Structures are given as C-alpha cells and as structure tokens.
Amino acid sequence: MTLPQVRARDWVAAAKTAQRRHRAEGAAVPPSPKARRQSAALYVHWPYCKKRCSYCNFNKYIPRGVEEAAFRSCLVTEARTLLQLSGVRRIESVFFGGGTPSLASPHTVAAVLEAVAQAAHLPSDAEVTLEANPTSSPGSRLAAFGKAGVNRLSIGLQSLDDTELQLLGRTHSASDALRTLAEARRLFPGRVSVDLMLGLPAQQVGSWLGQLQELLRHCDDHISLYQLTLERGTALFTQVQQGVLPAPDAELSAEMYQKGRAVLRKAGFRQYEVSNFARNGALSTHNWQYWQCGQYLGIGPGAHGRFLPQGARGHCREARIQTLEPDNWMKEVKLCGHGTRKRVPLSELDLLEEVLAMGLRTDVGITHQHWQQFEPQLTLWDVFGTSQEVKILLEQGFLLLDHRGLRCSWEGLAVLDSLLLSLLPQLQEAWQQKPTP
Ligand SMILES: C[S@@+](CC[C@H](N)C(=O)[O-])C[C@H]1O[C@@H](n2cnc3c(N)ncnc32)[C@H](O)[C@@H]1O
Numbered sequence: 293m294t295l296p297q298v299r300a301r302d303w304v305a306a307a308k309t310a311q312r313r314h315r316a317e318g319a320a321v322p323p324s325p326k327a328r329r330q331s332a333a334l335y336v337h338w339p340y341c342k343k344r345c346s347y348c349n350f351n352k353y354i355p356r357g358v359e360e361a362a363f364r365s366c367l368v369t370e371a372r373t374l375l376q377l378s379g380v381r382r383i384e385s386v387f388f389g390g391g392t393p394s395l396a397s398p399h400t401v402a403a404v405l406e407a408v409a410q411a412a413h414l415p416s417d418a419e420v421t422l423e424a425n426p427t428s429s430p431g432s433r434l435a436a437f438g439k440a441g442v443n444r445l446s447i448g449l450q451s452l453d454d455t456e457l458q459l460l461g462r463t464h465s466a467s468d469a470l471r472t473l474a475e476a477r478r479l480f481p482g483r484v485s486v487d488l489m490l491g492l493p494a495q496q497v498g499s500w501l502g503q504l505q506e507l508l509r510h511c512d513d514h515i516s517l518y519q520l521t522l523e524r525g526t527a528l529f530t531q532v533q534q535g536v537l538p539a540p541d542a543e544l545s546a547e548m549y550q551k552g553r554a555v556l557r558k559a560g561f562r563q564y565e566v567s568n569f570a571r572n573g574a575l576s577t578h579n580w581q582y583w584q585c586g587q588y589l590g591i592g593p594g595a596h597g598r599f600l601p602q603g604a605r606g607h608c609r610e611a612r613i614q615t616l617e618p619d620n621w622m623k624e625v626k627l628c629g630h631g632t633r634k635r636v637p638l639s640e641l642d643l644l645e646e647v648l649a650m651g652l653r654t655d656v657g658i659t660h661q662h663w664q665q666f667e668p669q670l671t672l673w674d675v676f677g678t679s680q681e682v683k684i685l686l687e688q689g690f691l692l693l694d695h696r697g698l699r700c701s702w703e704g705l706a707v708l709d710s711l712l713l714s715l716l717p718q719l720q721e722a723w724q725q726k727p728t729p
C-alpha cells in the first residue's frame with residue numbers, strides 16, 4: 293500500500309505538534325487477534341560509532357567514513373520490504389538504536405519515518421525514540437532530530453564519574469553528560485531517559501549511590517540501571533582476565549541494585565521492569581511491546597525482529613536476524629530488498645516461554661487475559677497452580693499467582709533469573725501433558 297508522498301510529510305509535521313506525552317500504564321484492553329497481527333513496533337539499527345567502548349559487544353563498527361545516502365536508501369528499502377512481508381499496517385513505535393544513531397544525520401531519521409508513514413499507519417503521537425550519546429555541544433543536533441520526528445531520547449550517560457567514564461572508554465565527560473541531559477530536557481520535556489551503569493570494576497556502593505543521587509537532581513522521568521556484563525572479546529574483559537583490573541564484585545553489584553531501586557522508589561519512580569524506572573507515566577512504550585511479546589520489525593545490520601509472515605498459517609511467528617556487517621547487509625538489501633540472514637520459526641512452546649520470561653520482567657507480570665491471547669487452552673492456574681516448586685516460591689513471597697495473573701514481588705523481580713529456572717521446566721512439563729485437541 294503506497295500513499296502519496298504528501299501524507300508522509302504531513303506525518304512529520306503532525307508528529308511535531310503532537311509531542312504530547314503518551315502515557316502507558318501497562319495493562320490496557322487487549323486488541324483483537326487481527327489488530328495484533330497487523331501492528332508492530334519498529335527497531336532501526338545504526339551500526340556506527342566514533343570509538344569502541346571497553347565493555348561493549350553490540351553490533352557496531354568504527355568506520356573511516358559512512359556512505360550515508362546509500363545506507364539511508366537501504367534502510368528505507370528494507371523497511372518497505374519487511375512491512376510488506378509481514379502485512380503489518382500499523383507501526384506503534386519506532387526506536388533508533390545502535391551503535392550511535394545520534395551520529396546519523398537527522399535527514400536519515402526523517403527518511404525512515406516518512407517511508408514508514410507511506411507504507412503503513414504511523415500515528416502522529418507514536419513514540420519515536422533515538423539513542424543519543426552525550427557530546428560537548430548537543431543543542432542544535434538534538435533539535436534537528438526533533439524536527440525529523442524524534443519525540444523521545446535515551447541518553448547513554450553510563451556514569452557521572454570522569455575516571456569511570458575513562459575506564460569505560462567513553463568519549464564524553466560527566467559535565468558533557470549533564471549538559472546533554474539538560475539540553476534534551478529543554479527540547480523533549482518529560483520524554484528523556486538516561487542509562488546508568490553499575491557494578492564496574494572497583495566501584496564502591498557509596499560513591500555509586502552518590503552518583504544516583506546527583507542524577508536525581510538533574511534527570512527527567514525515566515532511568516535505566518544496567519549492571520555491567522563482562523562480555524568476552526571486549527577490552528574490559530581482557531583487562532580483568534589479565535588481572536589489570538579487579539573483577540566486578542557480584543555481591544556489591546547486587547547491593548547497588550537493591551539500594552538503587554529503593555532510592556528510585558522513594559523518589560517516586562515506578563520500577564516497571566527489571567532495569568527500568570519511570571515516574572509520571574513515562575514508560576517506554578516501545579520496550580513495553582518487547583516485554584509483552586508484541587510483534588516487531590527490525591531493520592539495519594544485525595537488527596532482530598519477530599513477526600508472523602504474511603500468509604503463514606497458525607501461530608508460526610518467526611525470529612528474524614539481519615546480516616551483521618553493514619557493507620554485506622547493504623549488498624543484500626540492494627539485491628533482494630532486505631538483508632535477512634536468518635529466519636527461525638518459533639514453535640507455540642517457544643513463544644509461550646518468551647511470554648513467560650519477558651512478561652515476568654515487568655511489574656504487571658502476565659495477566660490471565662494476556663496469557664490467554666497466546667494460550668487459550670492451558671490457564672496460568674493449570675500450568676503453575678499445582679506445582680510444589682512454584683508453591684514454595686509463592687510461600688516465600690517471590691511470586692504472586694492470583695485473580696490478576698502471575699507476577700514477581702518486589703523481592704522476586706531482583707532474582708528473576710533463578711525463578712525462571714523453576715518456572716520454565718514447569719511450563720515445558722505442562723505443555724507436554726496438554727491434551728491434543
Ligand atoms: C545499545 S547500548 C548503547 C547505546 C549508545 N551507543 C551508548 O553507548 O550510549 C544501550 C545501553 O546498554 C548498556 N550496555 C551496553 N553494554 C553493556 C554491558 N556490557 N553491560 C551492561 N550494560 C551495557 C549501556 O548502558 C548502554 O547505554
């Protein structure tokens with residue numbers, strides 16, 4: 293379905309004036325199965341960075357120069373192709389991630405949004421997020437992204453300590469981070485998120501909490517706390533392995549997380565997901581789609597997607613991964629219209645496992661209504677209600693199973709991975725015993 297060019301231009305203008313807050317409270321009325329099949333979120337991967345951070349194993353490249361016009365044209369082509377292959381008619385939210393998408397030109401962001409608005413319905417108040425790295429002169433660039441249609445920023449602040457920022461290999465200082473944050477809040481009031489890392493080598497609980505308190509004096513309504521994962525193949529991993537740096541202390545990290553979430557709760561933030569905190573309803577609706585196992589399309593090198601291909605019968609949703617390396621990805625898009633490298637059909641059980649593992653990451657958990665959309669035959673009570681192991685977790689206060697559904701308690705959310713070790717086998721067992729229709 294191709295609409296006239298003018299409609300897409302209208303979208304950018306309408307979105308600009310409709311930069312009102314889209315409040316997501318989590319438990320909305322579920323849409324019909326057809327509406328669910330025809331709607332999706334869109335992830336756009338910009339794979340380039342200025343410099344390699346010491347801890348990062350994302351799909352990113354440090355290029356001498358970027359052929360941006362060619363790259364942009366491939367993003368547009370791939371968006372059109374995947375919209376067509378999926379039969380998706382409505383894009384609920386768009387997320388430009390990376391890499392460092394704030395290095396892209398605002399024109400690229402606008403071109404992708406315009407292509408989407410031509411091929412599908414993109415509501416004028418759809419959440420459009422851009423990951424932005426702090427810089428020393430953020431102003432005019434951020435404003436240009438706003439004009440291009442971005443209405444939410446996620447800033448990779450990571451730390452407010454210059455020594456830690458150096459250890460992480462970041463290109464910014466703490467004062468750059470605060471300057472970028474202030475400018476972002478001026479331009480996108482109520483719609484700015486920041487990422488803060490914890491559990492760095494040699495990091496102490498008290499000084500990290502000091503950073504969090506300082507951040508609370510400057511931040512907007514959304515904070516993500518990410519505990520450092522030491523990724524094999526990164527410079528930080530090697531430094532720790534060679535004994536140049538101490539290994540992060542798991543107990544200290546757990547203490548930072550527990551104390552950090554308590555501080556944020558006291559400051560009026562709702563912990564709506566394991567790592568995510570929002571106040572005044574400023575949840576990320578895009579990420580919420582992931583945790584609710586909604587469909588999403590992923591475009592750009594190495595992007596992931598999950599959707600039911602057009603014409604597929606039954607519940608055969610696919611996981612799709614695009615080719616990782618940007619030049620190869622571009623060649624494939626030019627040749628076939630998309631750079632999908634891998635398609636993995638998800639069985640009904642695969643999907644249910646995702647519904648369980650992703651849903652429990654949120655404070656709402658899995659409502660009976662939500663579960664029924666994916667599994668109409670077995671209820672949550674059928675699966676978990678008779679298990680001795682689950683009964684113990686309920687009695688210990690880590691889990692709740694009641695008229696609303698299944699969810700973690702405050703204590704449970706902090707140890708979700710270990711809860712899943714009991715819950716996933718329980719689901720698999722119930723699935724095997726399910727009577728065949
Ligand atoms: C897609 S990444 C990077 C976005 C952006 N390029 C930046 O660096 O700010 C998004 C977030 O993931 C977190 N992250 C990346 N690597 C991590 C790691 N190894 N351990 C924990 N958090 C990590 C960081 O907080 C980062 O802001």
Ligand code: SF4
Binds near residue numbers: 345
């Ligand atoms: S952390 Fe962000 S800026 Fe640093 S290398 Fe990874 S994607 Fe690039």
